[in-house]
Amino acid sequence: MTRKITLIKGDGIGPEVVSATCRVLEAAGLEFDWDEQVAGGKAFESGIDSGVPEVTIASIKDTKVALKGPLATPIGYGQRSANVTLRGLFETYANIRPAIQLPNVKSFFQEEALDLVVVRENVEDLYTGIEYMQTKDVALTLKLVSRKGCEDIVRAAFEYARSAGRKKIHCATKANIMKKTEGLLKSTFEEIASEYSDIETDHILIDNCAHQMAINPKQFDVILCSNMNGDIISDLSSGLVGGLGVAPACNLGREYAIFEAVHGTAPDIAGQDLANPSSMILTAVMMCRHLGYFREADAIEQALKVTLASGCLTGDLTPSDKAVTTSVFTDTLISNLGRTMPEYVERAYQPFVMPKLQSRLATSTDLATVNGVDIYVESNVSLDDLVQSMRSLSEVVDLDLHGIYNRGTKVYPADISLTEYIHHWQCRFSPKSGLSSISDDDIREVLRAIESVEKLSWMHIEKILDV
Numbered sequence: 001m002t003r004k005i006t007l008i009k010g011d012g013i014g015p016e017v018v019s020a021t022c023r024v025l026e027a028a029g030l031e032f033d034w035d036e037q038v039a040g041g042k043a044f045e046s047g048i049d050s051g052v053p054e055v056t057i058a059s060i061k062d063t064k065v066a067l068k069g070p071l072a073t074p075i076g077y078g079q080r081s082a083n084v085t086l087r088g089l090f091e092t093y094a095n096i097r098p099a100i101q102l103p104n105v106k107s108f109f110q111e112e113a114l115d116l117v118v119v120r121e122n123v124e125d126l127y128t129g130i131e132y133m134q135t136k137d138v139a140l141t142l143k144l145v146s147r148k149g150c151e152d153i154v155r156a157a158f159e160y161a162r163s164a165g166r167k168k169i170h171c172a173t174k175a176n177i178m179k180k181t182e183g184l185l186k187s188t189f190e191e192i193a194s195e196y197s198d199i200e201t202d203h204i205l206i207d208n209c210a211h212q213m214a215i216n217p218k219q220f221d222v223i224l225c226s227n228m229n230g231d232i233i234s235d236l237s238s239g240l241v242g243g244l245g246v247a248p249a250c251n252l253g254r255e256y257a258i259f260e261a262v263h264g265t266a267p268d269i270a271g272q273d274l275a276n277p278s279s280m281i282l283t284a285v286m287m288c289r290h291l292g293y294f295r296e297a298d299a300i301e302q303a304l305k306v307t308l309a310s311g312c313l314t315g316d317l318t319p320s321d322k323a324v325t326t327s328v329f330t331d332t333l334i335s336n337l338g339r340t341m342p343e344y345v346e347r348a349y350q351p352f353v354m355p356k357l358q359s360r361l362a363t364s365t366d367l368a369t370v371n372g373v374d375i376y377v378e379s380n381v382s383l384d385d386l387v388q389s390m391r392s393l394s395e396v397v398d399l400d401l402h403g404i405y406n407r408g409t410k411v412y413p414a415d416i417s418l419t420e421y422i423h424h425w426q427c428r429f430s431p432k433s434g435l436s437s438i439s440d441d442d443i444r445e446v447l448r449a450i451e452s453v454e455k456l457s458w459m460h461i462e463k464i465l466d467v
C-alpha cells in the first residue's frame with residue numbers, strides 16, 4: 001500500500017523546493033500518497049491564529065508523518081509561530097539537525113569534512129510562549145524545563161547516536177548560570193549516560209561549545225542542547241558546512257514526525273526558480289530513513305553529492321552568472337540517480353525508534369513544600385521606602401522579608417549596589433524563624449497587606465521550594 005504523508009508546501013520558496021523534492025522522491029522509485037495541506041502564512045491570512053488549520057492537524061494525526069516547507073512567521077508581534085505550534089501539538093520533542101560537509105559547498109572547513117549532528121529539545125525551555133508584560137515597561141518570559149522533557153531528549157539523543165553509528169555525545173548547557181533549568185538537563189544526561197556505555201559522553205558549557213565549534217568543530221559528533229541553545233548552535237553548525245540551503249532537519253516525537261528544511265521562506269528569492277532545494281531534499285532523505293527506505297535514501301543522497309561535485313550549483317553556492325535554477329539542479333540530480341561518490345560513503349543507518357520514557361528517574365508525585373515566595377511588585381517609590389513598607393508588612397504576617405532584587409541583583413540587604421533600578425521589584429519572603437513552610441493563607445495575607453499600601457501593586461507571585 002502507498003504510504004500516506006501530509007505535505008505542507010509552505011510559504012515563499014517552500015512550494016518550489018518541496019515540488020522539486022517530490023519529483024526526486026518519485027524518480028528514486030518512491031511513490032507516496034501526498035495529502036496536501038496548508039499552514040503558516042496562508043492560514044494566518046485566513047484568520048487562523050495558530051497558523052495551523054484543524055484540517056491540517058487532522059491530516060497529521062492520520063498520517064503520523066509530515067514533510068513541510070518553510071512557514072512565514074510574523075516577527076515581534078501577532079501570532080505564535082506555526083512551526084512552534086506544530087511541534088507542541090504533536091509533541092515532536094526532538095529536533096535533529098545533521099551538519100554534514102557536501103562537495104563543492106564552500107565553508108571554512110573545506111579541507112577537513114565536517115560531520116556532526118545537533119539534537120535539540122524542541123518543545124520546552126523558552127519556547128513554551130509563556131511570556132508576559134509585567135508592567136508597561138517590563139516583559140518577562142518563563143524558561144520551563146521538566147525532568148520528563150530532559151529524560152525524553154537525552155534518551156532520544158543516545159538512541160539517535162546509536163542508529164546513526166555515532167560515538168560521542170557532548171551535552172552543552174548553561175548550567176553554571178541556570179543551575180536549575182539547564183542543570184536539570186545536565187544531571188539527567190549524566191544519570192542516563194550510564195545506560196549507554198557504548199557512547200562516550202562529555203559536558204561542555206554552551207558558550208565554550210560555540211567557541212570550540214568555530215575553532216575546532218571536528219571534535220564534535222553529537223551535540224545535545226536545550227531548545228534555545230540548540231536553536232542557535234544548530235544554525236551555527238549549518239553555517240559551518242556552507243549555509244542554510246544545504247542543512248536538513250526533522251522533528252521527532254514518540255508517535256509523530258515532522259520533516260522540515262532548516263531555512264526560512266527566503267522572500268528575497270521566492271517565486272524565481274532560484275532556491276537551492278538541497279536542504280529540503282536532504283530532509284526528505286531523513287524522512288525516507290525514518291520510514292525504512294534506506295536504499296532509496298542513500299541513492300538520493302549520493303546523487304545529490306554527485307550533482308554538487310559536478311559544479312551544478314544554485315545561486316547561494318556560486319556567483320549568479322554560473323548558477324543554475326532550482327529546476328535545472330533538480331533535473332540534473334534526477335539524471336544522476338544511480339551514480340555514487342565513493343569518497344562520500346553514507347553511514348550505516350539503522351532503524352531508529354523513539355525511546356519509551358523509562359521513568360527510572362521517577363517524577364515525584366508528592367506536592368512540593370513551599371518555603372519561600374517571591375512577590376513581584378510595581379512601584380516607583382525609593383528603595384528605602386519600599387524596604388520600610390515591606391518590613392512593616394512582614395511584621396503583621398507570618399513571613400520574614402528575605403531580600404529585595406531589582407533586575408536579578410540583590411539590592412536589599414546589600415553592602416553596595418550600582419544597579420540602575422526599574423520600577424519592578426522582586427520581594428522575597430521566607431517563613432518566620434521556627435517555621436519551615438509557607439501556606440497559601442500566608443501568601444494571601446501578604447498580598448492583601450501589599451494591596452493596602454499606597455503606590456505598590458503586585459503583579460506576579462512565584463512559590464519557591466528552596467530559599
Ligand code: NAI
Binds near residue numbers: 013072245263269316
Ligand atoms: P531565510 O532562511 O528565509 O533567509 C535567509 C537568507 O538565506 C536569505 O538571503 C535567503 O535568500 C537565503 N536562503 C534561505 N534558504 C535558501 C535556499 N534554500 N536557497 C537559497 N537561498 C536561501 O531566513 P529569514 O529571512 O530570517 O526568514 C524569512 C521567513 O522565514 C520569516 O517569516 C521566518 O519566520 C521564516 N522562517 C521559517 C522557518 C521554518 O519554517 N522552519 C525557519 C526560519 C525562518
